[in-house]
Amino acid sequence: MRIALLEDEQEQAQHIKTLLAERNYECDAYPTGQAFISSVLHRSYDLLILDWQIPDGTGLEVLKVVRAQLSWRIPVVFLTQRDSEQDIVQALDAGADDYLSKPARPAELLARINALARRTGPEAEKEVLQFGPFSINTQLRTIALNDEPLTLTDKDFDLTLFLFQNQGRLLTREVLLERVWGLTRDINTRTVDTHMSRLRRRLGLNPDNGYRIKTIYQRGYRLEALNAMTNEVIQD
Template identity: 80%
Template structure:
């Protein structure tokens, strides 16, 4: 797993990174809330670990930013010295999935991370996924629209499935390159733009079929589910144009 850690004490950060790396996890550590939020917007992580008391903002503020601004259901664990019942309730109400008191006990920390991973990424995922008129067969790697098979390349399928699984989440080009193409180095992001343009045509991802790929200027893309009212309004605007 790739994990982002918010911890301003360097010794603590190194200790936690050591625990995670021994079990094969990659962990990036950040000392400020701003640097942490910037990283999770542009990189791909499987789990976030937050301290409460950091220099530029509280861990709660960071959590609110993750949940509201990124609209992202990534697992979040608080690891902090604050362990009163009131603090725990506040963190859980703000969107945390789990809460641990410092100092971190290696076995417990790893068990909590793995439990959250199993909950958010169940191994027994259904082979058939349905998204409105789209039917995705993950075993045969095929997609139908209104019962008609779509002609897709392997990369088209991977990208479409990733978009469906992350509906309404802003996906930066960097995240898409990493998760779909397996590329972590900086390359020409026009690769993503070209595939997105092609998917709009091939997949029928438009308001008439209940979805649209929205381009977020200078940031990336978001697959949005369209309500009937919203779809009708979009179609009306298109006809008027």
């Protein structure tokens, strides 16, 4: 799991990063709301931890931007010294999923994160995932459209599974290269573009089958579910 942390106190940020690393969670810490938002909108994270009081605004303002800009609902935990009932209600009403007061007990913080991950994460533990007419068998690594097997390469399968598990989520080319190809350095992004073009044809991603891969200019791609009657995007 990859976690983005908004925390301007360096010692506190390092403490949380160390705690999460001991559980094999990757955590990137950001000291300002501007840096945090920029990264979250262009990288792939599975959960966000927000402090309320930050140098360039509030964690509440950051949360509102994240909820407005991201097309999928990433789980968010507030970790802050503000612990009044009014603050908690305000954060939850703004879209937070959980709220912890500082100093958080390590076991409780990890338990809350694990609970959110189980509740909101992809159903990776299932052997067969169903997305409309598409069936993905994660054990056999096969994909069928209307029960007809599709011929795909191993990388096509990995990319397809990642797209469906992140349906509605903007995925930059950098994120795709990192999470599907395992590459963290810049290479020719035509690799991603070529695979996307091929997947559109091989998977039959069109309104008739209820899905499309939308190209987001200069940013990346998003797999969208479509209404069978109107061809409009289905909002989560």
